[in-house]
Amino acid sequence: MRASLALASVFGLRLFGMFVILPVFAIYAETLPGGGSLTLVGIAIGAYGLTQAIMQIPFGWWSDRIGRKPVMYLGLILFAVGSFIAAAAPDIYVVIVGRILQGAGAISAAVIALASDLTREEHRTKSMAMIGSTIGVVFALSLVAAPWLNQLIGVPGIFALTGVLALGAMGVVWRVVPPVTDKPPVRDSSLMSDLKSVLADPQLARLNWGIFALHAVLMALFIAVPFALRSAGMPLAQHWKIYLPVMLASFVLMLPAIMGAHGPRRLKAWFVASVALLLTVQLAMPWLAGGVWPIALFLLIFFTPFNVLEAMLPSLVSRIAPPQLKGAAIGVYSSVQFLGTFAGAAAGGFLYSRWGIVGIVVPGALLLAIWLILAMGMQAPAPRAKGDTIASQAAGEPAR
Numbered sequence: 001m002r003a004s005l006a007l008a009s010v011f012g013l014r015l016f017g018m019f020v021i022l023p024v025f026a027i028y029a030e031t032l033p034g035g036g037s038l039t040l041v042g043i044a045i046g047a048y049g050l051t052q053a054i055m056q057i058p059f060g061w062w063s064d065r066i067g068r069k070p071v072m073y074l075g076l077i078l079f080a081v082g083s084f085i086a087a088a089a090p091d092i093y094v095v096i097v098g099r100i101l102q103g104a105g106a107i108s109a110a111v112i113a114l115a116s117d118l119t120r121e122e123h124r125t126k127s128m129a130m131i132g133s134t135i136g137v138v139f140a141l142s143l144v145a146a147p148w149l150n151q152l153i154g155v156p157g158i159f160a161l162t163g164v165l166a167l168g169a170m171g172v173v174w175r176v177v178p179p180v181t182d183k184p185p186v187r188d189s190s191l192m193s194d195l196k197s198v199l200a201d202p203q204l205a206r207l208n209w210g211i212f213a214l215h216a217v218l219m220a221l222f223i224a225v226p227f228a229l230r231s232a233g234m235p236l237a238q239h240w241k242i243y244l245p246v247m248l249a250s251f252v253l254m255l256p257a258i259m260g261a262h263g264p265r266r267l268k269a270w271f272v273a274s275v276a277l278l279l280t281v282q283l284a285m286p287w288l289a290g291g292v293w294p295i296a297l298f299l300l301i302f303f304t305p306f307n308v309l310e311a312m313l314p315s316l317v318s319r320i321a322p323p324q325l326k327g328a329a330i331g332v333y334s335s336v337q338f339l340g341t342f343a344g345a346a347a348g349g350f351l352y353s354r355w356g357i358v359g360i361v362v363p364g365a366l367l368l369a370i371w372l373i374l375a376m377g378m379q380a381p382a383p384r385a386k387g388d389t390i391a392s393q394a395a396g397e398p399a400r
Contacts, residue, residue, distance in 0.1 A: 197328070
C-alpha cells in the first residue's frame with residue numbers, strides 16, 4: 001500500500017504537469033512574443049508528449065539494466081529543469097524548449113515496472129488499479145485547478161510549481177518507496193525483436209491506434225475550448241465552473257459501462273458504443289459557438305465515453321499482450337499515447353488557426369471513424385477468473 005500510494009503520486013505528478021496548462025496556456029500565450037501563432041502554441045502544448053513518446057521505451061528498457069529508482073531520479077530532474085525553464089521563458093520558443101525537457105524524463109514505464117517489482121502477485125492488480133486511476137483523477141483536478149492557479153500565480157507560476165513538486169517527488173521516491181530487493185530478470189531477446197513482435201500483433205495495433213486517436217482528439221479539443229468559453233462571455237478565471245461539474249458528472253455516467261463490462265461480448269459492446277458516441281459528439285463540436293451551456297453539454301457528452309475508453313484501453317493491452325512481452329507492449333502503448341498528445345496539439349493549433357472549429361472536427365472525426373471500424377473487428381479477451389472485469393483491473397494487470 002505504501003509503495004502503491006507513493007508511486008501513484010509520482011505518476012500523477014507527471015500527468016498534472018501535462019494536463020494543468022491545457023485550459024489556460026493558449027490564452028496566456030497571446031501575451032508572449034511568438035504566441036500569436038496557434039501552430040507554435042500547439043507545439044508548445046504537445047512538445048511534452050513528443051519527447052515522452054520518443055523516450056518512454058528507452059527509459060523503461062534502461063530501468064531493467066540500472067534499476068528503477070535511478071531512472072526515476074533522472075526523469076524527475078529533467079522534468080523539474082524543464083518546468084523552471086518554461087516558467088522563466090521570455091517567448092514561446094523557450095517555452096517549447098522547457099516543455100521538451102519536461103517530457104524527456106519519461107518515467108511512466110519505470111514507475112509501473114517498479115510497482116510490479118514491489119507487489120506480490122495477489123495484490124498486483126489492486127496496485128496497478130490504484131496507479132491507473134490517477135489518470136482520471138489528475139485530469140479532472142488539473143482542469144479545475146488550472147483557472148484558479150492561473151489567477152493566483154499565473155502560468156509561469158504554474159510551471160514553477162510543477163518543478164517544485166517534481167523535486168518533492170524525488171524525496172518521496174527516496175524516503176517512502178521501499179527498495180527493490182530482487183533485480184528484475186533481463187530477457188535474452190533484444191529490444192528490437194520484442195518491439196517487432198508487439199508491433200506485428202493486430203489486436204494490439206487496434207488498441208494502439210485507439211489511444212493515439214483518443215489523445216490526439218483530446219489535445220486538439222483544448223486548443224478550441226478555452227477560446228470558445230471566452231467568446232461565450234465566460235472569463236478564464238471562471239472556466240472551472242464548467243470543468244468541475246462536467247468532470248464529476250462524466251465520472252458518474254461512465255460507471256454503468258465500467259461495471260457492466262462483464263464477459264467479452266458485453267465488454268466489446270460497451271467499447272464499440274463508447275467509440276461511436278465519441279465520434280458522434282466530435283461531429284457535433286460546432287456547437288461550441290453556441291454559448292456556455294451548449295459547450296458544457298458537449299464536454300459532458302465527450303468526457304463520458306472518453307473516461308470509459310481511458311479506463312478500458314490499458315487493461316485490454318495488458319490482457320491481450322503475451323506475458324513475456326507485456327512490458328514491451330505497455331511501452332509501445334505509452335509511446336503511442338504521448339505521440340497522439342503531440343500530434344493532436346501541434347496539428348490542432350495549425351488547423352484551428354486556419355479553419356476554426358471545422359479544421360479540428362474533420363481530422364478528429366476521421367481518426368475516430370477509423371478507430372470505430374477497427375474496434376468492431378476487435379477480439380475482446382475473456383475473463384480468466386470469476387470477478388475479473390475491467391472495473392477490477394482498470395490499470396492493466398492481466399486477468400488471472
